[in-house]
Amino acid sequence: MFQALAAATRRDILRRTIASEQSVSQLAAAYEISFAAVQKHVAVLEAAQLIVKRAEGRERLVRADPRMIARARALLARYEDLWRSRVDRLDALFSEPSTSPRIHPSIHPATDAAPPATRTEGA
Amino acid sequence: MFQALAAATRRDILRRTIASEQSVSQLAAAYEISFAAVQKHVAVLEAAQLIVKRAEGRERLVRADPRMIARARALLARYEDLWRSRVDRLDALFSEPSTSPRIHPSIHPATDAAPPATRTEGA
DNA sequence: CTAACGTACAACCAAATGGTTGTACAAACT
DNA sequence: AGTTTGTACAACCATTTGGTTGTACGTTAG
Numbered sequence: 222m223f224q225a226l227a228a229a230t231r232r233d234i235l236r237r238t239i240a241s242e243q244s245v246s247q248l249a250a251a252y253e254i255s256f257a258a259v260q261k262h263v264a265v266l267e268a269a270q271l272i273v274k275r276a277e278g279r280e281r282l283v284r285a286d287p288r289m290i291a292r293a294r295a296l297l298a299r300y301e302d303l304w305r306s307r308v309d310r311l312d313a314l315f316s317e318p319s320t321s322p323r324i325h326p327s328i329h330p331a332t333d334a335a336p337p338a339t340r341t342e343g344a
Numbered sequence: 345m346f347q348a349l350a351a352a353t354r355r356d357i358l359r360r361t362i363a364s365e366q367s368v369s370q371l372a373a374a375y376e377i378s379f380a381a382v383q384k385h386v387a388v389l390e391a392a393q394l395i396v397k398r399a400e401g402r403e404r405l406v407r408a409d410p411r412m413i414a415r416a417r418a419l420l421a422r423y424e425d426l427w428r429s430r431v432d433r434l435d436a437l438f439s440e441p442s443t444s445p446r447i448h449p450s451i452h453p454a455t456d457a458a459p460p461a462t463r464t465e466g467a
Numbered sequence: 468c469t470a471a472c473g474t475a476c477a478a479c480c481a482a483a484t485g486g487t488t489g490t491a492c493a494a495a496c497t
Numbered sequence: 498a499g500t501t502t503g504t505a506c507a508a509c510c511a512t513t514t515g516g517t518t519g520t521a522c523g524t525t526a527g
Binding site: 223224235240241274286294298300301309 | 346347349350355358362363364368408409413414416420421423424426427430462
């Protein structure tokens, strides 16, 4: 799935098919590469379930399926949550043991996030 | 960057280094593959700025950098936003022209999201 | 000093990837 | 019917990728 998102052309196809359903020919016309190459990219995206194809006459209409995009995003969000909980653990080391866990005031990893080089050095 | 996230081993390395800073040797011990292979994975993750390395004696301590993860997540979120605005546009087609734009009641794309096959067929 | 450890890197290899052209076939147009 | 259009797919090619082993080098331990 990340593999499917790895190529810029495929991300662009995804972007275009989010905007509006398009035939494979229409997509192919948008790039320098051959029709067959675009068709293969579409096949990869389809295999990754990032798009769905629908037959209409001789055309194959392609549209993005946001569900897999959401899945990918959720996975990355989970990583970020892991990171946050790691920070919480380190934070707990610096708070006196008798103190209640205290909800962290406002940690915003996305902004800067310079993690202390304290390292847990876990087994 | 998505390329770096494409390999499962690298995602696992990322996960481990989110949990706690680890040396390349420690990471290598966790997998069947050779040390050199792991070292290369680490290099790829480093090039993608998903991790940072820090020298400590003869060891290189690896830890995840959440900033790039956030960037990837934000990019996917933008795709989802595009999809939502597309729905809004289609929605507008079905609302009578004289009506005020009206904020969409509650669209939840992540749940099912079966977009109408109306297609804008843009130029 | 010498040995062991941790890392980096080069050289090599098989498989996957992204691209090409050519062929086949169904749908639509004349 | 015959031609054009849209798609799929096979065969092929160059490059990248993920893996290997071997070598070199700085750092720690004996």
